[in-house]
Amino acid sequence: MFHIMSHVIALGLVTYICWFAVPGTSLFSWHPTLMILGFGFFMLEAILIFSKNSNLFPNATQAVKVRCHWILQILATSCAVGGFLVIFINKNRSNKPHFISWHGILGAITMFLTCIQTSMGTGLLYPKLPLFNTLKLVTLKRLHALSGALFFILSCLVIFLSLYSNWFVRKAGLYTLSWWTCAVCIIMLAVFVNNQIAQVYLFKKK
Numbered sequence: 001m002f003h004i005m006s007h008v009i010a011l012g013l014v015t016y017i018c019w020f021a022v023p024g025t026s027l028f029s030w031h032p033t034l035m036i037l038g039f040g041f042f043m044l045e046a047i048l049i050f051s052k053n054s055n056l057f058p059n060a061t062q063a064v065k066v067r068c069h070w071i072l073q074i075l076a077t078s079c080a081v082g083g084f085l086v087i088f089i090n091k092n093r094s095n096k097p098h099f100i101s102w103h104g105i106l107g108a109i110t111m112f113l114t115c116i117q118t119s120m121g122t123g124l125l126y127p128k129l130p131l132f133n134t135l136k137l138v139t140l141k142r143l144h145a146l147s148g149a150l151f152f153i154l155s156c157l158v159i160f161l162s163l164y165s166n167w168f169v170r171k172a173g174l175y176t177l178s179w180w181t182c183a184v185c186i187i188m189l190a191v192f193v194n195n196q197i198a199q200v201y202l203f204k205k206k
Ligand code: HEM
Pocket: 017, 031, 032, 035, 036, 039, 084, 087, 088, 091, 097, 098, 099, 100, 101, 102, 103, 104, 105, 106, 107, 108, 110, 111, 155, 158, 159, 162, 163, 165, 166, 167, 168
């Protein structure tokens, strides 16, 4: 039950936000669409692939899971970069100031950290690369998993803050059933990832 729930919640949230945004109707419409697809689907699935509880392919070997993980993460990072460029260009076009809301400021920080996390992942894939070859592989793995979980939870906070944006409040209202449904779904995604990483890396018996 638990293992299906995370995928259903993620798919439901992505569909709902895309339905609100109607991708293609304006340049802005691609910002929520690409962001929720990137973080709420590709990145979530990329992390859940390693979970014992919510894994869609429980019999896959570790090598297959690692390959699926980096392919999904490349898709997630591409969506995130696309979503960021869209909102940046859109603001330039309408002569609006940049990074003035908490969503915008934390969103920019999350984007930067996502790029760092992606390069750390590249270091795990190619540990002989300069800089990465100075670190022990097991240390790099732990760091990658813990920072990955932390950054994902931060991205959930950024999505949560977007529920307070004028755009979302105009579509769904504030503290309405639809607002709370989105809020609870976003919190659930953060909880799933937090539990998975905590179980594997923090509470592992030596
Ligand atoms: C469903 C998800 C999302 C929705 C509905 C949404 C909505 C919005 C809206 C309405 C704005 C313009 C108002 C403002 O500046 O605060 C905005 C700006 C922004 N968003 Fe999002 N957003 C979402 C997800 C994300 C995510 C996941 C990130 C980054 C990880 C992000 C990063 C940004 C940034 C950096 C800005 C400001 C850009 C600038 O000032 O040039 N957004 N978003």
